[in-house]
Amino acid sequence: MAVTEEQILEALRQVRDPEIGRDLVSLGMVRNIQVEGDRVSFELVLTTPACPLREQLANMARQAVAKLPGVKEVDLKISAEVLRSVPLEAVLPGVKNIIAVGSGKGGVGKTTVAVNLAIALAQMGAKVGLLDADIYGPNVPRMLGIWQTPDFDPKEQKIVPLQAWGIKVMSLGFLVGEDQPVIWRGPILARALQQLLFDVAWGELDYLLVDLPPGTGDIQLSLAQLVPVTGAVIVTTPQDVALYDALKGAATFEKLNVPVLGVVENMSYFICPHCGKETRIFRRGAVEVEFSQRGIKFLGSVPLVPEICEGSDLGLPVVTAFPESPASEAFKAIASQLAASVSVKKFAETGHK
Structure with missing residues (x-):
């Protein structure tokens, strides 16, 4: 006798997502079950295309169904739907998640991390935007190798x-000259951020990463007031000076009711280009x-390697220029962990999609 859909669902109820702590069925991750004789097919819908447990979950689901009496073949299709943290009625309805990337001090490689994480998420299949909110020092254009002036859509007025x-990508650097300084007071900074957020046709995005200026100032406060921020990523280097400033940065976000999704340790160790040895x-x-x-x-953690520095100066992010390098692999792993943190946070808040 052929297996029933309820038997399949019951088997998949025994498979739990290790990070979220709930079973695949209650999470709404199992869809389109079909039974044809001894062959079962279904779809496993992950909460992000960058899921770090993608293969583990797929194998557990496949094995759970394969153990059922009468099942000889399991056809599993994997897809993804990124969970929405930003409410639909918010001012950026097409954007599902807004992630702030900040640091306690300058010089820790925050923009390098933001750029490579954004591209890594996109490489995994997510729809990603990057907003350069460092008004005084917009470095995103140089790191991406793009300088042209954006077009204006008269229909959308954006x-x-x-x-x-x-x-x-959007940056004030596209609108002012590379060598032209921005000398503005706080209220003007806030208005500039507002325009970069709301006067840009972002469209449909799974993740909008916002590269913040270093420290804890007007832009951080304005971002938290203007939009519902999903969470923040803190970037630091291992020295105590940077570390304790980073802890202050994390505390700032918490006071602004912005959850801290995690910390990235940049320039964590040096990899010798000749022998490959790691040096702390x-x-x-x-x-x-x-x-x-x-x-x-x-x-x-991200290693300190020449290809990151050289690529950033040439507009060639390491995840694209050196996709197999240790640095690139590190950024991809961090991007997966970040995406997972967003999903875990969403389910912790609501328990459902």
């Missing part, structure tokens, strides 16, 4: 964001320990 490496230039483990004690997830 600026059309530029596109590079699979992501949509700074003391090891302090970032992970300090943030873990505060209940903040350690998303991963």
Whole structure:
């Protein structure tokens, strides 16, 4: 006798997502079950195309169904639907999640991390935008190698964001000269951020990453007031000076009711280009320990390697220019962990899509 749909669902109720802590059926991840004799097919809908447990979940689901009596073949299709944290009625209805990328101080590679995480998410299949909110020092155009002036859509009355490496991009650097300084007071900064957010035709995005200026100032406060931010990523280097400023940055977001999704340790260690040996230039483990004690997830570490520096200066992000390099693999792993943190946060808040 052929297996029934209810038997299949019951088997899949025994498979739990290790990060969210609930079974695949209650999470709404199992769809389109079909039974044809001894062959069962169904769709596994992940909460993000960048899911770090993609293969693990697929294997567990496939094995659970294959154990059922009368089943000889399991055909599993994997797709993804990114969960929405930003309400539909919000001012950016096409954007599902807004992720702030910040740091306690400058010089820690925050923009490098934001650029490569955005591209890595896009490479995994997500729809991604990147907003350069560092008004005084907009470095995103140089790191992406794009300088042209964006078009204006007269129908929507909005600026059309530029596109590079699979992501949509907007920066004040596209509107002012590269060597032209921006000398504005706080209220003007807030209005500039508002225009970069609301006067740009972002369209449908799974993730909009916002590259913030260093520190804890007007832009951070304005962003939290203007839009419902899904969460923040903190970027730091291993030195104590950077670490403790990063902890202040995390505390700032928490006071603004913006959850901290995790921390990235940049320039974590040096990889010799000749022998491949890893050398820890700074003391090891302090970032992970300090943030873990505060209940903040350690998303991963990025090595200090020449290809990151050279690529950033040439407009060639490392995840595209050197896709097989250790640095590129690190950014991809961090992007997966970040996407997972967004999904876990959403389910923790609502328990459903």
